[in-house]
Amino acid sequence: MKREAILLRESMNDGQTVHLYYDRRIGMYTAYGLSAYYVDHVASPVLSYADDLQLPVALLNKGDVLDLRQSMKVNEHESFNYYRLMAKEFMGTDGYEKWVAKMGGAVFGSKGSKI
Numbered sequence: 001m002k003r004e005a006i007l008l009r010e011s012m013n014d015g016q017t018v019h020l021y022y023d024r025r026i027g028m029y030t031a032y033g034l035s036a037y038y039v040d041h042v043a044s045p046v047l048s049y050a051d052d053l054q055l056p057v058a059l060l061n062k063g064d065v066l067d068l069r070q071s072m073k074v075n076e077h078e079s080f081n082y083y084r085l086m087a088k089e090f091m092g093t094d095g096y097e098k099w100v101a102k103m104g105g106a107v108f109g110s111k112g113s114k115i
Contacts (some may be wrong), residue, residue, distance in 0.1 A: 006053060015092050018072065020065060020083040029065050029083075031058045037096050038087065043068055049103055056103045058107050 009019045012052070013043035019033045022028075031039045036058035039045050040070060045058035065083070072085040 003053060006055075010055065012075075016087045016090050018068070018083075018085040018087070020060070020068075020085065022081045026059070029060045029062070031060070032056065034093060034096060035092075037099055038091050039068065040099070041091070042071055047103065056100055093109060 002033065006019070008015075013019075013034040013095070015034070018031060020029045020031050020035070020039075022031050031045070032055040036047070036056045039058040039060065040047060043058075043060060043064045045060045045064065048057050048059065049055070050057040069083070069085065072087055074083060075086045076082075076084040091115050109113060
């Protein structure tokens, strides 16, 4: 996965898009920033924080991705290495900052860990 592409896509996230990247090293899909926020509302990912990108990250197994794809529209994909999914309804960004702040505290001790 390319750091610059992730940062660009998340900085331009329109409030309706989820970007998923397959990470071969861990055998899971990842979503960052707003994408991770949206994924956390419709799936049960493992949550963490990517220090190198300075963004929250959601980790999903292939089964979670299949479920997610059924609840959203697949807009683009590249050989299962990258998916761009569109929500059927606008999700917006309300609550994102509060969610990110929570990532730095209670989430690390229970639902996720720092990577």
